[in-house]
C-alpha cells in the first residue's frame with residue numbers, strides 16, 4: 001500500500017430503496033470497527049441527497065454513478081455534475097463499463113464527463129478495463145493505456161481517481177489475481193507519471209468482485225490505492241469487512 005490514503009468506494013448500481021439506505025446507514029452507525037481508508041458510497045441518483053443526510057456525522061462520502069458532460073440543458077433523464085454537488089455529493093463515477101456497454105460511452109465522452117465533474121468541484125472516478133477477449137489476446141496493457149489516455153481530463157490530475165476494472169471480473173465472481181492487478185497498476189502509474197507530474201497523486205483503485213475474503217490481498221498489492229466495490233458494498237457487514245482490510 002502506498003502513501004496515498006486508500007479509498008474504499010461502493011457502487012450500488014441500480015439497486016437500493018430508502019429502506020435499504022436506512023438499514024445500511026444504521027449498520028454503519030453501529031459499527032465499532034474502523035478503516036485506514038476514506039469511505040465512499042455511490043447510491044442510485046434517487047438516494048443521493050438522502051444518503052448525504054443518512055450518513056450525517058459518519059466518515060462516509062457520497063457520490064454519483066454518472067454525470068452529463070454539460071452543466072445543464074435539454075437532456076432528459078441525465079444528471080449534471082453541479083446537481084450532484086448541490087445534493088452534497090463529492091465524487092462521481094464516470095465511464096463505468098456498464099455505462100460504456102449499455103450507453104455506448106466512448107473515452108472522449110468519459111473525458112468530457114470527468115472535466116465536467118472537476119469543474120463542479122467533484123472528484124471523478126474514471127473506470128477503465130479490458131474485456132476477456134482482449135486479455136486473452138494479450139492486449140490488456142495496450143487497451144487500458146489507450147482508454148486511460150483517452151478518458152483523462154486535461155490538465156492537473158491531482159483530483160482524479162482511476163479505477164482499473166477488468167470487465168470480465170465485474171459481477172462475475174472472477175477476480176484478477178494479485179500479479180495481474182500489480183502489472184496493470186504499475187503500467188497505469190507509469191503512464192500517469194509520463195503525462196503530468198501530478199500523476200503521482202492519482203489514486204488507482206481496483207474493482208471486480210472484491211469481497212471480504214480477497215480485499216486484504218488486493219489492498220496490499222503494490223500501486224493499489226483502494227477498491228471500487230459493487231455487489232459487496234450493498235451489504236453493510238461486507239463493506240465494513242472490506243474497509244477494515246486496509
Ligand code: PEP
Pocket residue numbers: 011013165169170171172173207208209210228229230231232
Ligand atoms: C463495480 O460495479 O464497479 C464492480 C466492481 O462490481 P462487483 O464488485 O460486483 O464486481
